[in-house]
Amino acid sequence: MSNPIYVALDTPDLDRAIAIAKSVKGHVGGLKLGLEFFCASGHHGVHEIQKVGLPIFLDLKLHDIPNTVAKAMQAINVLEPAIVTIHASGSRAMMEDAKAAANEHTRVVGVTLLTSLDQRDMESVGYTGTPHDQVERLAELAQEAGLDGIVCSGNEVAAAHKAWKKGFFVVPGLRPAGTAMGDQKRAVTPRQARDNGASVLVIGRPITGADNPGEAARAIEGTL
Template identity: 80%
Template sequence: MSNPIFVALDTPILDNALELAKSVEGHVGGLKLGLEFFCANGHHGVHEIQKIGLPIFLDLKLHDIPNTVAKAMQAINVLEPAIVTVHASGGRAMMEDAKAAAGINTKVVGVTLLTSLDQRDMTSIGYNGSPHDQVERLANLSAEAGLDGIVCSGNEVGAAHKVWKDGYFVVPGLRPANGKAGDQKRTVTPRAARDDGASVLVIGRPITAAENPNSAARSIEATL
């Protein structure tokens, strides 16, 4: 992929998503549509965004029993997404069924640990070990289940890349130098994540909330 940036169109309003996508399409490599967009606009909304002509990343973070996740994956195959997310914590059987049900050209990646969580959050929900330990554990499980790769923060992507050389690594929660972290707790710059082995750089508010999204996207692209 010549441009690894997928801009996160995290809005339930289709017209806003279309306007944002069109304003930055020359400086990004793909478009990420999250749960709020999909719940509001469904298949129709995805079809409309696809008309722009960039690869679509459906960030649905599927997490349920294996049979349900497989059927959900089958239901979105008609959309031919480039990437779909499932929660790696759903277990090996769930991930195996998700991958088996996915379209041949769709990469299925396992979400390891949300970038909004830190050590304190992990402890409060009963996870033992550090964020690094959790990502490594679920990266290994994702590989064993036959997924294409994982979603992890830029803090862990380097270590994950070392042990999974041909893995596909999606890194969200990125912030340009001197950018505001917002609700993200484990951030790095897009360039640092790319240097450490990220395949896809998911960037939202630093582009979409900028006064000039096109200029912001162009500036970030220039750092890569």
């Protein structure tokens, strides 16, 4: 992948998403559409964003019983996404069924631990061990289930890459040096994530919240 940056168009406003996508087109490798966008604009919105001409990453984080997730995957195959997320914590069976139901050209990646969660958050919902332990555990399960890769923070991607040489690693929650962390608790810079083995760098507010998203994307691209 020549440009690993996928800009996160996490907005319910389709016109704004299209405007940002057009602005950053020359400086990113793809466009990530999350749950907020999909719930507001659905298949129609995805088709409109596809007109920009960049690969689409559907970050839907599917998580349900295996049969339901498989049918949901089949329902979005018509959109031909480059990447789709599911929750690795949904079980090996769920991941296997999701991968089996996906388009052959779609990479299915398992979300390990959200970058908005830290040790205290893990403990509050009953997870044991450290964030690193949780990512390692679910990365191994995702690999066994036949997924293409995982989603993890830049803090864990080096270890995940070492254990899964051919894995595809999506790193969200990135913050360029000197920018606000917002609600991210385990963020690193785009360059650090790339050096640690990230395949895709998901960047949202540092680009979409800028006065000139295209210039912001160009500046980040220049650090890689």
